[in-house]
Amino acid sequence: MIWLVLICLIFIFQTGIILILEFRRPSKAVAWMFISYCVPFLGFVLYYFVARNYRIRRTIRKKGTIIFREVRHRLWRQSHVIRHAQDMGNPKFENEERLFGLLSHLTENPITACNDIKVLTDGKVTFAAMLRALEQAEHHIHIQFYIFRDDMIGKEFTDVLIRKAQAGVKVRMLCDGLGSYHLKYKFVRQLKAAGIEFYFFLPPFTSFIQREVNYRNHRKILVIDGEVGFMGGLNIGDDYLGYDPKLGYWRDTHLETRGDIVYFLQTVFLEDWEFASGQRITDSIYFPKHQCAGNERALIVSSGPDRNWDAIQELCFSAIAVAKQRICITTPYFIPDAGIYTALKTAAVSGVQVDIIIPKVSDSQVVHYASLSYMQELMRAGVRIHQYEKGFVHAKVMVIDDLLASVGTANMDMRSFYSNFELVAVLAEQSTIQRLMEDFERDLEHSRLLNYEQFIKRSRMQKTMETLSRMLSPLL
Structure with a gap:
């Protein structure tokens, strides 16, 4: 009887701690309470080491962007x-002062204003453009990916990077510690032996001990000589070329950029580099002046635990709210x-x-079932x-x-909005919007429209899986 009372007290204590610490995010509190209920002691240990902690968020922020303000x-x-707004080059913005x-x-x-942006639609086209740009590098290469695989396409990139480093080009490479955990020490040693500076962003063991494992750097950035930049959804791996037998063809969107926008891709990389390596790089040589590359208007928005605001979530919400015809x-x-x-529901009911x-x-x-759980009401x-x-x-x-488009690394999910280091480009040029x-429209031709009457008849087992996955979804 004493043991039963003790267990109940421990469970009440765990629940109370989670409710107090997660009062800003009720959905996350429910998810952790569910885990704690299923595995009472292990769940709370996981919460301690993995759950987002606002004290840690403030600590990370201190290491963040302040040092780059002068840059x-x-x-x-x-x-x-x-x-x-009248100077956005898009007449739709003239009535969108807010x-x-x-x-x-x-x-x-x-x-x-001075940007030239090219939309790249799949891995084959994107990787070819990246490799061409890498071959032309003369001063430096800054490369950062959430996932970098040591496979066929990974070796192509590695070979170019090693060759360029041996030719005197400064190569700095960042990979997320969790996303690229599979990279072997032999791979890293090979890069360093060639003169490439390589760091993991929050290595798994270190970040677990420091209670930072929940923070993942999901950004994908490639900057060459401070003049050309790439960013978007693709990581480096054969599966992004469609070689995964389960997933098949991989449809993605990436951007090749020139102009002012590259300055701010560079600053995001160098901020992450300083965080991972401790090296502060602010030399003007990494931000060379350029002739006006084009007339496209663009904005780089970065978001993550090193920022004061959940900028990408706020961007998405505000953009959806001003839509008049189509989202x-x-x-x-x-x-x-x-x-x-x-x-989204309000926009649809309003006729958008x-x-x-x-x-x-x-x-x-799990993510698939969690996504489906939102569909019936939508x-x-x-x-x-x-x-x-x-x-x-x-x-x-x-x-x-x-009016505008956004392309980047952030998914339409809570992890991208609140926990990950993410990156999005906001675009206002009508020709680029039209291309996207x-x-x-082409993707719609390869998609099936869900029918509401059929969807609500899905099996009880699927609904159960959706319910359980949705409860855990704030943590996914």
Whole structure:
């Protein structure tokens, strides 16, 4: 009897601690309480080491962007900064002063005017463009990926990086400690022997001990000579070329950029580099002046536990809220928070056409079921859900009317919004928006529209799996 009382007291104590620490995020509190209920002692240990901790968030922020403010001030003077909605080069923005005000203050980066941006639609095209740009590197290569595999395409990149490093080009490489945990010491030793500086961002063991394992650097950045940059959804691996037998064709979206936008891709990389390596790099040689590369307006938005605001979540919410005709979203993982969920339903009920493309076959069954758990209510509100059937769709794209588009690393899920280090480019050029819409319409041709009447008849087992997965979804 004493043991039973003791166990109950321990469980009450665990529940109370979780409720107190997670009062800002009720859905996350429910998820951890569920885990604690299923595995009372182990669950609380996991919570201690894995759960987001606001004290740690403040500690990480101190290591973050403050040291780069002087660099940003210099880059603001060096860039062609857009300060008024009327100068966005898109007439749709002339009546969107509030949205422009948000974009102007959402991040320390400015909206810039002199940019040339090329949309890359799959791994084959993207990797070819990256390898061509790497071959032309003369001064430095900064490369960062969540996942970097030592496979066929990984070896192609490695060979170029080693060759360039041996030729005197400065190569710095970052990989996420958890996403690239499979990389062997032999691989890293080979890079370092060639003169490449390599670091893991939050290595698993160290981050677990320091209670930072929940923070993943999901960014994908390649900057060459400070003049050309790449960012988007693709990591480096053969599966991104469609060689995974389960997932098949891999549909993704990446950007090749030139102009002012590259300055701010560079600062994001160098901030992450300072965090991982302890090296502070602010030399002006990494931010060379350039001729105006194009006239596209663009903004780099980075988000993560080193930022004061959940900038990407706020961007998505505000963009959805101003939509008047159509919202198009492509995302491999759809686990929205309450704000985004309500905004999408409200838009659909208000008469805005809302189309969301998600994969039919996912690389995570738990995430797949969690995503499906949101669909019934969305479809009842009028949101059109499409399941991509040609292969696996991994693109993270949002298009709002003819007003703006976003392309980047952030999924439409709570992990990307609140826990991961993420990166998004906001684009206002109508020709680029049109290109992204053409890709979206093409993806719709390879997708199946979910039928509400059929969907509500899914099996009880599937509904149970959806319920359980949704309870855990804030942690996925």
